[in-house]
Amino acid sequence: MNSALTAFDLARIQFAFTVSFHIVFPALSIGLASFIAVLEWRWLKTGKAYYKDLCLFWSKIFAVAFGMGVVSGVVMSYQFGTNWSGFSSFAGPVTGPLLMYEVMTAFFLEAGFLGIMLFGWQRVSPRAHFGATLMVAIGTLISTFWILASNSWMQTPQGFEVVNGRVVPLDWFKIVFNPSFPYRLAHMALAAFIVAGLVVSAVGAWHLLRGRRDPAVKKMFSMALWLLLILTPIQAFVGDQHGLNTREYQPAKIAAIEGLWETEKGGTALNLFGIPDMQAETTRYAVSVPHLGSLILTHSWDGEIRGLKEFPPQDRPNSTVVFWSFRIMAGLGVLMILMSVTAWALRRGDRLFEAKWFQRLAIAMGPTGFITLLAGWVTTEAGRQPWVVYGVMRTSQAVSPLTTQQVGISLMAFVLVYFLVFGTGIYYMLKLMRSGPALPGQTPHGVPEHSPDGTARRPLSAADQLIDVA
Numbered sequence: 001m002n003s004a005l006t007a008f009d010l011a012r013i014q015f016a017f018t019v020s021f022h023i024v025f026p027a028l029s030i031g032l033a034s035f036i037a038v039l040e041w042r043w044l045k046t047g048k049a050y051y052k053d054l055c056l057f058w059s060k061i062f063a064v065a066f067g068m069g070v071v072s073g074v075v076m077s078y079q080f081g082t083n084w085s086g087f088s089s090f091a092g093p094v095t096g097p098l099l100m101y102e103v104m105t106a107f108f109l110e111a112g113f114l115g116i117m118l119f120g121w122q123r124v125s126p127r128a129h130f131g132a133t134l135m136v137a138i139g140t141l142i143s144t145f146w147i148l149a150s151n152s153w154m155q156t157p158q159g160f161e162v163v164n165g166r167v168v169p170l171d172w173f174k175i176v177f178n179p180s181f182p183y184r185l186a187h188m189a190l191a192a193f194i195v196a197g198l199v200v201s202a203v204g205a206w207h208l209l210r211g212r213r214d215p216a217v218k219k220m221f222s223m224a225l226w227l228l229l230i231l232t233p234i235q236a237f238v239g240d241q242h243g244l245n246t247r248e249y250q251p252a253k254i255a256a257i258e259g260l261w262e263t264e265k266g267g268t269a270l271n272l273f274g275i276p277d278m279q280a281e282t283t284r285y286a287v288s289v290p291h292l293g294s295l296i297l298t299h300s301w302d303g304e305i306r307g308l309k310e311f312p313p314q315d316r317p318n319s320t321v322v323f324w325s326f327r328i329m330a331g332l333g334v335l336m337i338l339m340s341v342t343a344w345a346l347r348r349g350d351r352l353f354e355a356k357w358f359q360r361l362a363i364a365m366g367p368t369g370f371i372t373l374l375a376g377w378v379t380t381e382a383g384r385q386p387w388v389v390y391g392v393m394r395t396s397q398a399v400s401p402l403t404t405q406q407v408g409i410s411l412m413a414f415v416l417v418y419f420l421v422f423g424t425g426i427y428y429m430l431k432l433m434r435s436g437p438a439l440p441g442q443t444p445h446g447v448p449e450h451s452p453d454g455t456a457r458r459p460l461s462a463a464d465q466l467i468d469v470a
Contacts, residue, residue, distance in 0.1 A: 008399045010407040011083040014414060016381075018076055021418050023377060024370050025069035030144060030189070031196020032062040033137040036117075038223075040130050050216040050437070055133075056121075057216075057437040058200075061429055063118055066110075068425045075414075083407065087388055087398035091167050094160060094175055095150050102146035110139035141189065148188055152181040154389050155380070156249045162392070179249055183242035184380075190235045191376065193227065194336065195369035200224035202366025203433045205359035216437040218353055221362075225352070229340040236333060240296070247297055247305065250390060253383035255308045256319040257326045258293060259283035263307040268293035276319035281309060283319075315386065322383045329375040332368045339365055 005013075036058050043051035077099070080088045088095075116124060116132035124132070159174030160167050169175055204221025247254045255261075259276040260268065261283065270292035274283040294303035308316050339361060346352040388395040 005404070007402050007404045007407045008396060010404060010411055011399050011402070012395070014083065014407065014411045015076075015079055017411070018072065018079065018414060018418070019377070020374055021422055022069065022072035022076055023373060024195075025065045025072060026140070026143070027192045027195045027370070027373055028199065029062055029065040029069055030140040030192035031194075031199075032058055032065065033133075033140045034193065035196055035200065035223075036062060037130075037133045037137040040133050044126055044130055048215070050214070050219060050440070053216050053438045054220055057432075058220075059118060061432050064425055064429050064432070066114070068422055072418075072422065082410075083400050083402065084388075084398050085400040087393070090165065090393055090398070091154070091389055093167050094153060094169055097169075098146055098150040098153070098176070102143055102150075106139045106143035106146065109142065110136050113139070144189055144192070145185060148185045149176045149178075149181055152184045153178050155184070155384055156180040157389050157392055167389075167392075180242075180245055183238065183245050186238045187235070187242050187376075190231055190238060191369075191373050194231055194235060195373055197224045197227040197231070198336070198366050198369040199433075201228065201362045203436075205362035206434070207436045208353060209356060209359050209363070212436065212439075213353065214440050216440075220437070222347075222352070225340060225343040225347075225362075228336060229344055232333065232337045232340050236337065239330075239333070243297060244299070250383070251306045252308065252311045252315060253317055253322070253380075254297065255306055255311070256317040256322045256383055257379065258297075258305070259286065259319050259323045260293070260305060261307045261309050263304060263310060264293075265304065267291040267302040268297070268305045270296060271323075274323070276323050278316070278318060278320060283323075317383045317385050322379050325375045325378040325382065329372050329379060332372045332375075336365065336368065336372075 036055055039051050039055045039058070042048070043055065080095075113132040113135040116129060117136050120129050120132060153175055156179045158178050159171035160169050162168070200220050201224035204217055204224060207217045208221060243254070256276075258268075259271045259274050261281055267290065269288040269290045271283055272287045272289060274286035274288075276283045291301055293305060294300055297303065297305055308319065342358065342361075343352060346355050346358055352358075384390055386394050386396065388398045
C-alpha cells in the first residue's frame with residue numbers, strides 16, 4: 001500500500017500545526033486579561049500597592065501573548081483561502097460573517113482600549129484606566145463567543161440550506177446558537193481561565209521556591225489556587241454535559257472516543273485503557289469496567305451507546321487518535337482538581353506558602369493547561385472527521401487543488417518560521433515570568449507612554465525587558 005502523504009494530508013497537517021501554535025496564545029491572553037482586571041479592581045478597592053505591581057507585571061506577559069495570538073491568527077485566516085478554498089466557497093456565507101462579527105466587535109474593542117490599558121497609567125485617571133482594562137477583558141470574551149459560534153456551527157450545523165453547491169443562511173439565531181454552542185463556549189472559556197490560573201500559580205510557586213515571601217508573590221499564588229479550586233470541578237461538570245450533547249448530535253465521535261465497536265445491549269462498559277485498531281475493528285488490550293460507560297455517557301445503568309460498526313467505515317473518526325487525546329485531557333483534568341483540593345488542605349493548615357513539595361508540583365502543573373487544551377481540541381476536531389461541516393461537507397471536498405510539492409514547501413516554511421518567531425516569544429515570556437513582580441519598596445518597571453523619539457508604542461513594547469541577559 002502506498003503510504004506517501006498527499007497534498008490533502010499535508011494541508012491537514014499544516015492547519016493542525018498552525019492552529020496548535022495559535023490556540024495557546026489566545027487562551028492565555030483571555031485568562032490573563034480577566035485576571036489583570038480583577039487585580040486592578042482590587043487595587044482601586046484597597047489601595048494596596050502590590051495589586052498594581054501585579055497588574056504591571058502580568059500586563060507585560062499579556063502584551064506578548066496578545067501580540068503573538070494576533071499574528072498567528074492572521075496566518076490561519078489566510079489558509080482558508082490558500083489550502084481550503086473549497087470550504088471557503090461552500091461555507092463562506094456562514095463562517096465569513098461570523099468571523100467579521102468577531103473583528104467588528106471584539107478585535108476593534110480590544111484594539112481601541114489596549115493602548116490605554118498598557119500605556120495609559122499616567123495619562124488617564126485610575127477609574128478610566130480600569131474601564132479600559134475591563135473593555136479589553138470583555139473584548140477577549142466576545143472574541144471567544146464568535147470564534148466558538150463559527151466552529152460549533154461546523155460541528156452541529158443548522159439554520160441553513162444548500163443552494164447550487166453553497167450554504168445559504170436562513171436563520172442566524174439558529175446558526176449562532178446551534179446545539180453544541182453553549183457547551184463548547186463554556187468549556188473553552190473555563191479552559192482559558194484554568195490555563196491562566198495554572199501559569200500564574202506556577203510563576204508564584206517558582207518565586208516562593210526562590211525565597212520570596214512578599215505580598216505580591218503570595219497573593220498571585222493564592223488567587224490562582226482559589227480560582228482553580230472553583231473552576232476545575234465546574235469544568236468537569238460542563239465537560240460531562242458537553243459529552244451528553246455530543247452523544248446526541250455526533251454519536252460516531254463518542255464511539256471513537258470510547259474505542260467502542262459493538263453496540264452493547266443492557267449497559268455499556270467503559271474502556272479505561274486500550275489500543276483501538278481501525279483496520280481490525282477492535283480495541284486491543286482493553287481494560288473495561290462494566291456499565292460505567294452507560295453511567296457516564298447516559299447517566300443510567302443500562303443506557304445504550306452506538307458502536308463504531310454501526311457507521312460506514314468511510315464515516316468513522318480515527319479512534320486511535322481521539323481515544324488517547326481524550327484520556328490525556330480527562331486525566332490531566334483530574335490531576336488539576338486534586339492539586340486544587342490539596343492546596344485548599346494546605347491552606348487550612350497554614351502551610352500553603354511553605355510546602356516546597358507542593359510548590360514544585362505547581363511548577364510541574366504549569367504547562368498542563370496548554371497540554372489539556374490541545375488534547376481537547378484534537379479530540380473535538382479529529383473526532384469530527386471525515387466531515388469539515390458535520391454531515392454536510394467532507395474534509396476531502398474542502399481542500400484546494402494544490403500539488404504535494406506546493407503544500408510541502410509551505411509547511412516546511414511554517415515550521416521553520418513558527419519555531420523561530422514563536423519559540424523566541426515563548427522564551428521571552430518565560431524570561432519575564434522569571435523576573436517576577438517588583439519587590440516591596442522597589443519602583444516597578446512602569447510602562448512609558450511613548451518611545452524616546454515621541455512615537456506611539458506598539459503593544460509588544462509594554463514588555464520593556466531586553467530579551468538577552470546582560
